[in-house]
Amino acid sequence: MLVTLTGGAGAGKTTLAVALATTASQAPVRVLHGDDYYFDIPERGVWAPDEAGILRLDVGDPRSMDLGRLNRDTDTALATASVVIVDGLFARRVTPQVSCGRFDVFVDLPADLRLARKIQRKCLRDGFPLDVLLRNYLQSRRTAHEEHVEPVRDECDLVVDGSAAAESLAQQVWSAIADTELIHNS
Secondary structure, three states: OEEEEEEOOOOOHHHHHHHHHHHOOOOOEEEEEHHHHEOOOOOOOOEEEOOOOOEEEOOOOHHHEOHHHHHHHHHHHHHHOOEEEEEOOOHHHOOOOOOOOEEEEEEEOOHHHHHHHHHHHHHHHOOOOHHHHHHHHHHHHHHHHHHHHHHHHHHOOEEEEOOOOHHHHHHHHHHHHHHHOHHHHO
């Protein structure tokens, strides 16, 4: 079975993925993180110069993600795991070739809370420059979310509140999956 977790940066997708993996009733579980699938060469993806003229990958654009590789890795994981969880901005775009049950979750959190979480994680914890993060958010990431992430909400099977505790959300997701009987048919 494939479970995708889509939502804005800082919504809690990775935290929920971990909670889902630890509470899954079927094993083995494999988690794939969309952040591991961005292109790293200027010939692939969407690149633009920053204020210093240095090319930077636009991670808010789905064309910057190597979906082909993610799809192949998802197929490989589905061949050996009972449950594969894919989290990321564009997780809903995963299209494995392997036939499987699928459940898509949108992790929702207001923009101000997502931004606060990003500041806490990237700037306060990891030392990323706050002015760069805020400039990126105001110049492109906010618009990219509205264009590429938010429209997926209506395609998902379940929308969850990213401000709730991860364990509670995991229980909500597993219950919704059980209600659709996907977990029994995978």
